[in-house]
Amino acid sequence: MSAINFAPPENMEVVYERPESLAETHTHYCPGCTHGVSHRLLAEAFDELGLREKAILVASVGCSVFSYKYFDVDSCEAAHGRAPAMATGLKRVNPDAAVVTYQGDGDLASIGIAEVIHAATRGENITVIFINNAIYGMTGGQMAPTSLPGQKTNSSPFGRNVEMTGYPMRVTELLSQLDGTAYAVRRSLHDAKNIRKAKKAVLTALQTQMAGLGFSIVEMLSSCPTNWGMTPEEALDWVESEMIPYYPLGDYKVADSVANLDGGKRR
Amino acid sequence: MAKEMLKGNVAIAEAALRAGLEAYFGYPITPQTELLEHLSKRMIELDRVFLQAESEVAAVNMVYGAASAGVRVMSSSSSPGVSLMQEGLSYIAGSEVPTVLVDIMRGGPGLGNILPSQGDYFQVTRSAGHGDYRPIVLAPASVQEAIDFTVMAFDLAEKYRHIVIVAADGQIGQMMEPAELPPMREVRKERPDWALTGAEGRDPNVITSIYLKGEEMEAFNLKIQEKLSEIRRSEPRWYEFQTEDLDMLVVGFGTAGRIAYTAVEMARERGMKVGLLRPQTLWPFPEERLSQLADEIESVLVVEMNAGQMLEDVRLAVGGQIPVGFYGRMGGVVPMPDEILEAIEGHYNRLTVRTVRT
Numbered sequence: 001m002s003a004i005n006f007a008p009p010e011n012m013e014v015v016y017e018r019p020e021s022l023a024e025t026h027t028h029y030c031p032g033c034t035h036g037v038s039h040r041l042l043a044e045a046f047d048e049l050g051l052r053e054k055a056i057l058v059a060s061v062g063c064s065v066f067s068y069k070y071f072d073v074d075s076c077e078a079a080h081g082r083a084p085a086m087a088t089g090l091k092r093v094n095p096d097a098a099v100v101t102y103q104g105d106g107d108l109a110s111i112g113i114a115e116v117i118h119a120a121t122r123g124e125n126i127t128v129i130f131i132n133n134a135i136y137g138m139t140g141g142q143m144a145p146t147s148l149p150g151q152k153t154n155s156s157p158f159g160r161n162v163e164m165t166g167y168p169m170r171v172t173e174l175l176s177q178l179d180g181t182a183y184a185v186r187r188s189l190h191d192a193k194n195i196r197k198a199k200k201a202v203l204t205a206l207q208t209q210m211a212g213l214g215f216s217i218v219e220m221l222s223s224c225p226t227n228w229g230m231t232p233e234e235a236l237d238w239v240e241s242e243m244i245p246y247y248p249l250g251d252y253k254v255a256d257s258v259a260n261l262d263g264g265k266r267r
Numbered sequence: 268m269a270k271e272m273l274k275g276n277v278a279i280a281e282a283a284l285r286a287g288l289e290a291y292f293g294y295p296i297t298p299q300t301e302l303l304e305h306l307s308k309r310m311i312e313l314d315r316v317f318l319q320a321e322s323e324v325a326a327v328n329m330v331y332g333a334a335s336a337g338v339r340v341m342s343s344s345s346s347p348g349v350s351l352m353q354e355g356l357s358y359i360a361g362s363e364v365p366t367v368l369v370d371i372m373r374g375g376p377g378l379g380n381i382l383p384s385q386g387d388y389f390q391v392t393r394s395a396g397h398g399d400y401r402p403i404v405l406a407p408a409s410v411q412e413a414i415d416f417t418v419m420a421f422d423l424a425e426k427y428r429h430i431v432i433v434a435a436d437g438q439i440g441q442m443m444e445p446a447e448l449p450p451m452r453e454v455r456k457e458r459p460d461w462a463l464t465g466a467e468g469r470d471p472n473v474i475t476s477i478y479l480k481g482e483e484m485e486a487f488n489l490k491i492q493e494k495l496s497e498i499r500r501s502e503p504r505w506y507e508f509q510t511e512d513l514d515m516l517v518v519g520f521g522t523a524g525r526i527a528y529t530a531v532e533m534a535r536e537r538g539m540k541v542g543l544l545r546p547q548t549l550w551p552f553p554e555e556r557l558s559q560l561a562d563e564i565e566s567v568l569v570v571e572m573n574a575g576q577m578l579e580d581v582r583l584a585v586g587g588q589i590p591v592g593f594y595g596r597m598g599g600v601v602p603m604p605d606e607i608l609e610a611i612e613g614h615y616n617r618l619t620v621r622t623v624r625t
């Protein structure tokens with residue numbers, strides 16, 4: 001890879017920078033993929049809360065498998081679906097660390113559903129960043145538990161038939177039912193306004209963890225232009241027009257203890 | 268410290284704790300459960316980490332996490348649970364984080380039963396997960412050895428940044444006998460420099476098992492192989508009995524090896540020149556010593572509580588120089604000394620017939 005020149009041109013003011021918690025490197029994500037956006041949000045949140053030197057990122061198996069290379073923090077790569085279990089081991093012996101899993105919908109909602117439910121029900125003090133793009137990206141576009149009814153994928157070529165393959169799973173709603181869950185919200189990355197909201201949610205989730213209040217998850221509706229067969233712009237529109245109606249945005253669980261962080265400003 | 272009456276499972280748990288165990292993750296399964304139960308009390312009393320996981324799949328991945336943080340960590344299980352741990356063990360081997368697992372083996376395949384068995388010799392000694400590696404496998408034949416090997420397991424795991432499995436059959440886990448526990452060691456304060464702790468004042472550490480490029484993956488494999496060669500050279504351990512003035516050698520591990528000891532004593536009383544080699548490390552297998560002995564004797568009899576698994580390693584070590592016989596019981600049936608004696612006699616007599624003819 002050729003060296004990248006990150007220095008700003010002369011006579012120009014820096015108004016927007018790479019967060020310290022992001023590594024100086026290219027990512028392998030497709031053009032228009034929102035994985036880059038969610039990476040940035042998490043890195044900014046680490047920086048703003050002064051957590052770069054406390055963070056331990058648990059990458060998962062999916063397109064974000066190399067996310068540990070893109071963050072300038074301690075990190076590891078879990079087996080498919082097992083990130084919440086690995087994070088549990090890390091957090092129990094590093095109680096002061098900020099342990100974050102970064103998981104796709106195949107990883108978390110399919111093969112790893114048991115691990116995430118039990119981490120939540122234990123009130124494990126970890127934060128889960130859940131990237132819901134309604135498809136298996138890395139393996140080339142197969143049906144995920146979150147694929148929408150009728151959605152065509154490479155393993156549901158006639159469109160997802162719910163009678164045969166079941167219904168899409170609303171993970172955040174599910175986890176919000178558990179007493180160990182302190183904070184469970186769904187956000188979307190399809191436009192700037194929603195991205196800002198997602199950032200706030202990541203900050204709250206990390207604060208929830210650092211205050212020891214319990215399990216926190218931020219689901220982010222994300223795009224996969226490559227496997228949806230769309231342009232990046234069409235893909236963002238699809239998030240808004242098709243995904244949000246099935247996956248309503250909102251706060252599904254904000255425990256009182258979380259609402260009272262910062263003197264109740266979050267209410 | 269004086270000897271006391273200890274049950275195998277409890278002794279292993281207490282020995283691990285005294286070796287400075289900082290975190291334990293496990294899931295109940297007979298005939299291992301007393302180990303988990305003992306730690307559920309003692310670890311909490313000592314303000315260390317104990318967690319009953321939702322499955323063996325989760326338990327091994329919790330171990331993977333804690334091992335990545337560089338602490339002394341272990342899990343324990345029995346055959347079906349160890350099957351579920353294979354994925355995690357492979358990731359652990361591929362990340363080179365020190366890990367100890369205790370496998371109190373039971374009868375299989377399938378749900379099988381809860382009786383003592385050695386039917387998982389292949390499972391633990393071959394790779395215990397996908398990919399090209401073998402864990403170190405220690406096979407105790409008494410409660411005292413179970414204690415000593417558990418302590419040694421942590422030291423070996425850290426020395427080689429590798430998996431060490433203490434593989435005992437259910438008999439060792441369940442029986443009580445007098446044994447001496449080690450002195451209490453404190454939990455280590457420092458973490459190794461590769462550990463995940465949060466990158467405070469240093470460059471970030473990464474623990475991963477992924478190497479996308481063929482050449483890189485091969486280079487990593489070569490590194491593991493080098494480490495395994497060193498283990499092969501330095502770590503084989505075994506116990507020998509009556510191996511001087513010898514015609515025939517009996518080879519057995521764990522409980523089968525211990526019962527074979529009694530049978531060998533009986534055979535000697537009957538004037539047969541028989542001795543015992545009991546491997547204490549199943550991997551690395553004490554192949555060199557076995558091959559040396561094979562040069563001097565007429566035949567070998569392998570005794571196991573399975574259908575003949577270590578038998579393959581014995582054959583490899585002996586290399587076709589002499590006949591290798593086998594006596595095994597399966598499904599949780601433990602052989603009696605007189606059964607083994609009969610097998611010894613049968614094998615020994617054939618040998619005499621053959622020697623007379625030539």
Ligand SMILES: Cc1ncc(C[n+]2csc(CCOP(=O)(O)OP(=O)(O)O)c2C)c(N)n1
Nearest residue numbers: 061062063080104105106107135136137138
């Ligand atoms: C045990 C196991 N089974 C299957 C796979 C293959 N695999 C790799 S990524 C993946 C799906 C990932 O999809 P998702 O979690 O939605 O993440 P995305 O790629 O969409 O970001 C699968 C099935 C694997 N690596 N391990």
Ligand code: SF4
Nearest residue numbers: 029030033063137224
């Ligand atoms: S395949 Fe989809 S999820 Fe994966 S990087 Fe490309 S656009 Fe992103």
